[in-house]
Amino acid sequence: MDALVQELKEKVIQALNLEDMTPDDIDANAPLFGEGLGLDSIDALELIVLMERNYGIKLKNANEGKDIFKSIQVMADYISKNRTK
Amino acid sequence: MSVYIDKAAQISIQQPLSNEWFSNPLLPTGRLCKFVRPDFKQYLSPAVSRRMGTALKCTLSSAFACVPEEKRSQLDGILTGTGLGSIENTENFLLAMLQGEDGLSPSNFMQSTHNTLGSQVAIIFNCHGYNITYAHRGTSFDSALMNAVVKFRLNEFKSALVNGVDEMTEKYFQLFDQIGYWKDRDVTIEDVRKATSPGTFAGENSVSLFLTDQPSDQSLCELCDTQLLYRPSDQRLKACVEKICLEHNVSRIDAVVIGNNGDNINDEEYRRLVQLLAPDATQIIYKHLFGESFTMSGIGVYVGATCLKEKSIPSHITIDNKALENPQTILVLNHFKQLDYSITLLKSC
Amino acid sequence: MTEKIVVTGYGIISSIGAGVEKTREALLKEEKSIGRVAHLNTSHTDIPCGEVKESDEELKKALGIASEQTITRTPLLALMALKEAISTSRLTDQTSTAFINGTTVGGMEKSEKYYFDFFEGKHTEYISANDCGAGTELVSHLFGHFDLMTTISTACSSAANSVILGADLIKTGRVDAAIVGGTESLSKFHLNGFNSLMILEHQPCRPFEKSNQGLNLGEGAGYIVIERESVAKARGANIICELSGYANTCDAFHQTATSETSEGAYRAMTNALLNAHLETSEIDYINAHGTGTADNDLHESIALKRVFGEKVPPFSSTKAFTGHTTSAAGAVESVISILALQYGFIPVNLGFSEPIEATGLIPVQKTLHRTLNHVMTNSFGFGGNDSSCIFSKYQPS
Structure with a gap:
């Protein structure tokens, strides 16, 4: 799981162009949206693309992302349970 | 206004x-x-x-x-x-x-x-x-x-x-x-x-x-007008410039900014336009410094406005390599493939 | 007081048919047209669209254009609507006229097909047909002479903004008449773009519905001929209605999301009413932007309530008929609004069953027949580019 969290941090930084951040800057339990990293609705869509491309998880509705993208940790849990690749 | x-x-x-x-x-x-x-x-x-x-x-x-x-x-x-x-x-x-x-x-x-x-x-x-x-x-x-x-x-x-x-x-x-x-x-x-x-x-x-809508100490110039013309006749082009000049009490055009870019067909049309609209004006070129794009005419307006602000047209941007001091009025001409034309008149303020 | 601007001609093509007569008939008969695409070559065959029935070849034939002419679908659709607009207005070269065209996708529908060929020197005639202005230029080249011409590209509000510029050009005396509107063909590019935003509905869309998921893309073109009242009268034109007011503002919030208070939409409608010197109670029908996305429909509802309070006039979105014709939408829906005004009917908002909880607004659920005096039409685009136009029954000055 720790390896997935680390991998996810790197992929999120890349997908969202968080140029000036390193994986260590992201707290796995901190909220991604709102106060946390200050992400918006487009970032949520980018995260959906990230899950589809890397882990074969396809969401039908952007709203489903709300519960999954609470934090890196929650995202990692969801991916480990639902990944198809 | x-x-x-x-x-x-x-x-x-x-x-x-x-x-x-x-x-x-x-x-x-x-x-x-x-x-x-x-x-x-x-x-x-x-x-x-x-x-x-x-x-x-x-x-x-x-x-x-x-x-x-x-x-x-x-x-x-x-x-x-x-x-x-x-x-x-x-x-x-x-x-x-x-x-x-x-x-x-x-x-x-x-x-x-x-x-x-x-x-x-x-x-x-x-x-x-x-x-x-x-x-x-x-x-x-x-x-x-x-x-x-x-x-x-x-x-x-x-x-x-x-x-x-x-x-x-x-x-x-x-x-x-x-x-x-x-x-x-x-x-x-x-x-x-x-x-x-x-x-x-x-x-x-x-x-x-x-x-x-008001001039300030830092203003570059007055923007008298910009007109767009599509496939205009020479007569319409002339009438357009005369009308803008009349409306803004401009009796003499000191310089024209032209969009020469090194393409012979494009540049020939500017030569023709200058002959038609302001044969005695100093001709300002700028695309040798800035290149060409669909919106490079914006740089043309900026170059003209800057010359009015600086009260000088340096020789390195004129077609005949001659500088002009204290220009008061500058006409900026633009055409795209002899179809779309624009005419902008700038006046010092 | 400035002189009135009147509408003297109109033309339209969309998935519900070509021409104002066919459009009126389809609206009144509540004909549905959203379905599988036949012409667009996409792998997303499960996404329904409002596609114009005619192929490029059929459009060329209808227009009398040689089959080998280099032309993309966007200007072909434009020509269909433009010809009708000019012929209904009986406008001639004698009137100084502007052509203001709204489009965003431009020639992409061919560029995406031939992109790799271009680099090998094949189909290179379509390279210069790719940009937005190229289509406008070609339309003018093939049909009509205009004194002033330009292309507006503000995504889904492009055509509405063309109406606004045309009116302002007439008001300031730059031209006496203007042919204004927009055109957009479907492309794989923007179908996939909207799909990547996850706002495409996989069934026919249901604007203002509680559980709405998304929109259907459409394609089409619409143009109206507007002119100074005195010019129209002097040439004996048939005056259909007035363009009584309009406004464009920016929501200034987010590229694809709407501010909580719908500031842009609120200001667009309010400013258009001010511009028309009309009270909110005088609007008899609103042709809403109503795309079918949760974001638009909720926020447009919020704005409607902010502007009109508890007395929101009858409103409907006709996008369940035509799909969202993006850059053409402002013109397609202006033509529909003018038809409503002219023939005294309010088109139904297809597919609606339950209102959005937060606002409870209920659109028109069956076609209504009544006299209308003032009709508002909304067009909202990416980047919060929000425009409203008001058309009114003609009252001679």
Whole structure:
């Protein structure tokens, strides 16, 4: 799981162009949206693309992302349970 | 109502956000010249700019440099001309899509839309005013400028920001190369003074003009009018210039800014226009320093306005290599493939 | 007081048919047209669209254009609507006229097909047909002479903004008449773009519905001929209605999301009413932007309530008929609004069953027949580019 969290941090930084951040800057339990990293609705869509491309998880509705993208940790849990690749 | 160019800012293939080109220009080399980038971080935090392409970053930077902070949210209009929009993003999305129609990232699509440039300025300036984008080839910028003048005349504007933005990617450059847009060698000032072969060279530009209804100590000049004409007869062109001059008490045109770019057909039309409209005026050239793009005419207006502000036209931007001191009136001419024309009259203030 | 601007001609093509007569008939008969695409070559065959029935070849034939002419679908659709607009207005070269065209996708529908060929020197005639202005230029080249011409590209509000510029050009005396509107063909590019934003509905869309998921893309073109009242009268034109007010503002919030209070939409409608010197109670029908996305429909509802209070006039979105014709939408829906005004009916908002909880607004659920005096039409685009136009029954000055 720790390896997935680390991998996810790197992929999120890349997908969202968080140029000036390193994986260590992201707290796995901190909220991604709102106060946390200050992400918006487009970032949520980018995260959906990230899950589809890397882990074969396809969401039908952007709203489903709300519960999954609470934090890196929650995202990692969801991916480990639902990944198809 | 009168309109003044209160401030201007440019990012191009010359020194960014400065008038350095006026006395000490960079001499472009190569057939495709890219933006000389300013320090974007001065205006945009990495968090804000992380999804932005180059054209958008340049648009925002020149807009920031042009409009004073306290006036940004109060702008009555943000008007943008862009021939191609953010083509870097368009190509990214297109290329990904041509690989397969699944799992496409939305950011590139979102940024590819032409009006993203002007919208982002409004979002960052928190400006609810009129917001419009023109994408009409070589008169995209001119359309935006004309629309601004119209809104001032209707008393709907007291201030406005007009942008002219185009970037050029390697790929789009190659496409235009397929249809003979570019010369097969570097373009020199001699080519722009007297063209003998087809083709020009590519530049990139983001030019921002802050327009106001009152002159200030820093104003560059008065913007008397901008007129767009489609496939005009010589008679209509003449009548148009005469009418603008009459309306603004201009009896003599000291200089004309022309869009010579080294392409013989393009430049021949400017020679003809000057003969027709202002045969005695000093002819100002600028594309040897800035290159060509769909909105390069915005740089033409900026160059003319800068000469009025500096009260001088240096010899390195005139067709006959002769300087002119203290110009009072400058006509900026633009045509795109002898179809779309624009005429802008600038007057010192 | 400035002189009135009147509408003297109109033309339209969309998935519900070509021409104003066919459009009126389809609206009144509540004909549905959203379905599988036949012409667009996409792998997303499960996404329904409002595609114009005619192929490029059929459009060329209908227009009398040679089959080998280099032309993309966007200007072909434009020509269909433009010809009708000019012929209904009986406008001639004698009147100084502007042509203001709204489009965003431009020639992409061919560029995406031939992109790799271009680099090998094939189909290169379509390279210069790619940009937005190219289509406008070609339309003018093939049909009609204009004194002033430009292309507006503000995504889904492009055509509405063309109406606004045309009116301002007439008001400031730059031209006496203007042909204004927009055109957009479907492309793989923007179908996939909207899909990547996850706002495409996989069934026919249901604007203002509680559980709405998304929109259907459409394609089409619409133009109206507007002119100075005195010019129209002097040339004996048939005056259909007035363009009584309009406004464009920016929500200035986010590229694809709407501010909580719908500031842009609120200001667009309010300013258009001010511009028309009309009270909110005088609007008899609103042709809403109503795309079918949760974001638009909720926020447009919020704005409607802010502007009109508890007395929101009858409103409907006709996008369940035509799909979202993006850059053409402002013109397609202006023509529909003018038809409603002219023939005294309010088109139904197809597919609606339950209102959005937060606002409770209920659109028109069956076609209504009544006299209308003032009709508002909304067009909202990416970047919060929000425009409203008001058309009114003609009252001679």
